[in-house]
Amino acid sequence: MLRRAPRSSAVPGRPSRPAATQSLCFGEWMLDLGARRLTSVDGRELPLTSGEFGLLRAFIEHANRVLSRDRLIYLTRGYGADSLDRAIDVQVARLRHKIEVNPRAPEIIKTVRGGGYIFAATISTS
Secondary structure (H helix, E strand, O other), X not given: OOOOOXXXXXXXXXXXXXXXXXXXXXXXXXXXXXXXXXXXXXXXEEOOOHHHHHHHHHHHHXXXXXXXXXXXXXXXXOOOOOOOOOHHHHHHXXXXXXXXXXXXXXXXXXXXXXXXXXXXXXEEEO
8 A cells, every 4th residue: 555655755744845846946046955055146156065055955954043053953864863063053164164254243044042943134035
């Protein structure tokens, strides 16, 4: 019966992802999900590691919502990851250095004291 049932890529409890060919704009950046490429308004391409790309995608998919470290670890690495891992903080700091005008006073990825992080940029599709 399972072989005959149509397969769904949706995972219970996880929102569906935007189409892989979609480009999303926020601030002065455009993220091409299919090509895994981040470019600035002036056309400068910014290289992202796979971890940074996954984190940015998780933030964009859950924009304007506070995401705890545990939730970010689950969204980027799945259930098998260590929830005490502070590598998420390092990745957030690296991502901020790449996309923020002033990483010490972030406007896109903000820290929510006692809660985690929030992606505060407005997102549009292109």
